[in-house]
Amino acid sequence: MNRNVLKGSFMLLGLTALLSACGTTAPVSTYTCPADATVTAIAAVQGSGEASPLVGQTVTVRGVVTLDTQPGLSGFYLQDVRPDADNKTSDAVFVFTGTASKDVKVGDVVQVTGTVKEFNGLTExxxxxxxxACGKTMLPLATTVTFPLTSPTALEAVEGMLVRVATPMTVTDTFTLGRFGELGLSSGGRLFVPTNGQGGSRESNRLRTLRLDDLSSRQNPATIPYLSDADPQTATRRAGDTVSNLEGVIHYANSAYKLQPTKTPIFTPTNPRTAAPKEVGGTLKVAGANVLNYFTTLGSAGRGASNPTEFARQKAKIVAELRALNADVITLMEVENNGETALDNLVAALNTAAGKTEFASVKTGKVGTDAIRMAIIYRPERVETVGSAQIDTNAVHSRPPVAQTFRDRSGKGIFTVVANHFKSKGSCPTSGDVDRGQGCWNLQRVEQAKALLDFAGRLKAIDPDVLLMGDLNAYGEEDPIKTIEAAGFESLNKRIPAEDRYSYQFNGEFGYLDHALSSSTLSAQVTGITEWHINSDEPVVLDYNIEFKKHPECTATNCTSPDLYAPTPYRSSDHDPVLVGLKLTADQ
Known part of the structure; x- marks a missing residue:
């Protein structure tokens, strides 16, 4: 059985009940082990390196059971009652019992005979x-661990041991919370992508990181741990929240050190949800929103909703997000490129929710050849279009940019907005435009930025006030953004405080891929900008999908997680929307 990939098939006990049991220890030390056994110190089994020097050998070890995770991890942790004096060697080891569970309890002193093995980096x-069984004893004191670590393998010296994390930690990764019951934690606040502008490096980020597990390797747990509550309307655990009372045993799996808790972690919601984005001022508001494959063609090769139920759920979330933005013009990314069908569907849903014809769309028909396209919607009561939409047909673009000029109906000022979606960092080639620190296809994104600047130059002939919006698939200090800035456009996102400057999370690191850049003449008319963190901070398990969830239409054997869907803006997409305030100068 591949425990790292399959994540086990054992029944998950309630986390609170199990942690309570883990804290039970004997008040006195009363144990006697067989005197004729040749016992190997656990530190000798662990050794001072990443792998045991005794792999393949049969040994007898003796220690106290510090944590019994046989229901979830198919084994228990054994820590030597007589530790050695070498801080480089762990005094504990994982005893894998598989389906042949052993009758052990926390505080039991036991003698174990078996073979030393390295299982994907874990000594067991x-x-x-x-x-x-030898008797009972008090548990050893937890070893204090501080972050950042001194090296990526520093926790190897306490693998399997009881530890206490003394450093304040922040939730930085919620991606696998619903799937595997894990959270990524970091010291010094959340982790940022090194090329986003907040500094740091991949190496320093790694030294700040620890994963918090749930005592189980089960996929799609029936009870999702660490959530704020069980109400689908409010249940969450947001990145940016802080956590204390971290005590447990250090485990290693899936290429990461994980804390299996022996005490219940205490979370503080230091990054709460907001019902609306921050104020940006001005008389007009312009937003950019990635709607994560809004497809009316269901089941489109993994894009968008798979069935009518999922689509209804997706639509409700997207509508809730777009209406709460309260913007007058909205650029949209990842709308199905099927003429006006998907876009008209979304506009109709927005108007139904408003109870009136509140939004209209800029008509472009199918744009380019990609499965997704950009689109622009607007409030006719607030703005009117000037001329028709403009599309940049330069072949370098993955998805052609779409532009529209608008006039403010009240103040009469004019501006042009351009919706963009540069080539993604994924689907890497084996040679050529490979990842050199800014993701794959960076060179192509630079060329797309240059083409966009040429397009913007032509648009300025209509009016010099141009606002470039969209998912540029480049972080704030990467070459494509620097290229646009060097041509005189202001990166408005940099007006946002550094700690709040993000719209996307990947592998526990945050940054902003969703941009707003203004021409020099427009910058003075910008009154504010914000990124509304309704998506990147939220667990994926809260999205509209029904797979793996206890939903009537999910009938597979792995449909075991609770369905926490709610028709709210939270986790409506994987990108946060961007909102810009404008106070336009009247057109002369």
Missing amino acids: IDPVTAVT
């Missing part, structure tokens, strides 16, 4: 041939 005893 497997298979076990004998477990002898």
Whole structure:
């Protein structure tokens, strides 16, 4: 059984009940082990390197059970009652019992005979041939651990041991919370992508990181741990929240050190949800929103909703997001490129929710050849179009930019907005435009930025006030953004405080891929900008999808997680929307 990939098939106990049991220890030390056994110190089994020097050898080890995770991890942790004096060697080891569970309890002193094994980086005893009960004793004191670590493998010296994390930690990764019951934690606040502008490096980020597990390797747990509550309307655990009372055992799996808690972690919601974005001022508001494959063609090769139920759920979330933005013009990314069908569907849903004809769309028909396209919607009561939409047909673009000029009906000022979606960092080639620190296809994104500047130059002939919006698939200090800035456009996102400057999360690191850049003449007319963090901070399990969830239409055997869907803006997409305030100068 591949425990790292399959994540086990054992029943998950309630986390609170199990943690309570883990805290039970004997008040006195009363144990006697067989005197004729040749016992190997656990530190000798662990060794001072990443792998045990005794792999493949049969040993007998003796220690106290510090944590029994047989229901979830198919084993228990054993820590030597007589630790050595070497801080480089761990005094504990994982005893893998598989389906042959052993009758052990926290505080039991046991003698275990078995074979030393390295399982994907975890030193363990497997298979076990004998477990002898000796009595009971007090648990060892937890070893204090601080972050950032001194090296990526620093926790190897306490693998399997009881530890206490003394450093304040922040939730920085919620991606696998619903799937595997894990959270990524970091010291010094959330982690940022090094090329986003907040500094740091991939190496320093790694030294700040620890994963908090749920005592189980089960996929799609029936009870999702660490959520704020169980109400689908409010349940969440947002990145940016802080956590304390971190005590437990250090485990290693899936190429990461994980804390299996022996005490219930205490979360503080230091990054709460907001019902609306921050104020940006001005008399007009312009937004950019990635709607994550809004497809009316259902089941389109993994894009968008798979069935009518999912589509209804997706639509409700997107509508809630776009209406709460309260913007007068909205650029949209990842609308299905099927003429006006998908866009008209979304506009109709917005107007139905408003109870009136509140939004209209800029008509472009199918744009380019990609499955997704950009689109622009607006409030006719607030702005009117000037001329028709403009599309940049330069072949370098993955998805052609779409532009529209608008006039403010009240103040009569004019501006042009351009919706963009540069080539993604994924689907890497084996040679050529490979990842050199800014993701794959960076060179092509630079060329797309240059083409966009040429397009913007032509648009300025209509009016010099141009606003470039969209998912540029480049972080704030990467070459495509620098290229646009060097041509005189202002990156408005940089007006946002550094700690709040993000719209996307990947592998526990945050940054902004969703941009607003203004021409020099427009910058003075910009009154504010914000990124509304309704998506990147939220767990994926809250989205509209029904797979793996206890939903009537999910009938597979792995439909075991609770369905926490709610028709709210939160986790409506994977990108946060951007909102810009404008106070336009009247057109002369």
